[in-house]
Amino acid sequence: xxxxxxxxxxxxxxxxxxxxxxxxPLTLVVPFAPGGTIDVLARVLAPELSAALGQPVAIDxxxxxxGNVGAAYVAQQSRPDGHTIxxxxxxxxxxxxxxxxxxxxxxxxxxxxxxxxxxxLLVVSPQSPHRDVASLLAAARAAPGRVSxxxxxxxxxxxxxxxxxxxxxxxxxxxVPYRGSGAVYPDLIAQRIDMLLDVMASSIGxxxxxxxxxxxxxxxxxSDVLPQVPAIAETVPGYxxxxxxxxxxxxxxxxxxxxxxEAAALTxxxxxxxxxxxxxxxxxxxxxxxxxxxxxxxxxxxxxxxxVRQGRLQRSE
Numbered sequence: 680x681x682x683x684x685x686x687x688x689x690x691x692x693x694x695x696x697x698x699x700x701x702x703x704p705l706t707l708v709v710p711f712a713p714g715g716t717i718d719v720l721a722r723v724l725a726p727e728l729s730a731a732l733g734q735p736v737a738i739d740x741x742x743x744x745x746g747n748v749g750a751a752y753v754a755q756q757s758r759p760d761g762h763t764i765x766x767x768x769x770x771x772x773x774x775x776x777x778x779x780x781x782x783x784x785x786x787x788x789x790x791x792x793x794x795x796x797x798x799x800l801l802v803v804s805p806q807s808p809h810r811d812v813a814s815l816l817a818a819a820r821a822a823p824g825r826v827s828x829x830x831x832x833x834x835x836x837x838x839x840x841x842x843x844x845x846x847x848x849x850x851x852x853x854x855v856p857y858r859g860s861g862a863v864y865p866d867l868i869a870q871r872i873d874m875l876l877d878v879m880a881s882s883i884g885x886x887x888x889x890x891x892x893x894x895x896x897x898x899x900x901x902s903d904v905l906p907q908v909p910a911i912a913e914t915v916p917g918y919x920x921x922x923x924x925x926x927x928x929x930x931x932x933x934x935x936x937x938x939x940x941e942a943a944a945l946t947x948x949x950x951x952x953x954x955x956x957x958x959x960x961x962x963x964x965x966x967x968x969x970x971x972x973x974x975x976x977x978x979x980x981x982x983x984x985x986x987v988r989q990g991r992l993q994r995s996e
Contacts, residue, residue, distance in 0.1 A: 710749025
């Protein structure tokens with residue numbers, strides 16, 4: 680079905696600007712620290728985008744504020760011509776309600792491509808006394824607020840996954856924010872913090888190398904990639920959390936440019952290296968095409984807004 684849509688997109692009459700797009704090299708903005716999920720995927724996706732568009736695609740890493748520094752740059756400072764692309768995750772949707780932003784992601788950014796939804800792994804140090812999720816949660820019940828988890832920053836997937844786990848399990852966990860998931864691992868391995876809920880794209884390598892131990896996966900069922908790792912839902916019924924990732928550009932680009940970029944991004948998504956990286960990340964498909972991904976993104980924005988209205992999450996000052 681996606682191949683048919685791609686063919687149709689390529690045959691559509693384009694705005695005159697799109698006939699020359701891209702006019703220069705493109706920039707793929709990664710708003711998280713090197714080594715994290717988005718960074719890992721970006722380094723596979725960028726060459727495929729370059730091949731599809733016929734121009735170099737450089738990665739520009741702009742971490743900070745849970746991805747909002749890079750997102751703000753694209754939304755406010757980049758040209759609205761499609762040459763600067765934001766590659767970000769689900770934290771963008773929750774930040775609308777949780778953070779005081781200087782921009783409106785719904786208004787100022789245009790969704791281009793839904794890449795996939797990736798579960799997280801709950802990982803601990805190899806020296807951790809906890810061998811399963813039940814043991815970890817038992818410790819949290821015995822000492823409320825003492826069992827800690829690191830995150831990529833407030834409002835990021837690794838933070839929200841922990842919030843949902845604490846709520847679902849009825850325990851109080853201590854949140855310790857960092858500048859990107861890659862920065863969490865040294866403290867996790869040294870047991871200065873107790874656990875991390877990190878997306879599989881970046882955590883699976885650490886697990887396979889033995890630098891951390893996986894106690895559970897946040898998808899509803901076990902993954903074929905790591906079938907020995909139980910779903911957290913086996914211990915905490917109903918718990919599930921997956922982080923979507925996708926491409927955005929600053930709003931205002933010509934319609935033909937948007938269509939050209941969407942078609943190229945769909946082509947890149949089907950490339951073997953990208954598909955393999957997503958498979959290894961246990962990614963699940965989400966609406967990929969721009970219109971469907973826009974609806975998906977806005978529904979996620981509303982989901983977190985409702986959680987704030989219900990008092991499950993607090994807006995930062």
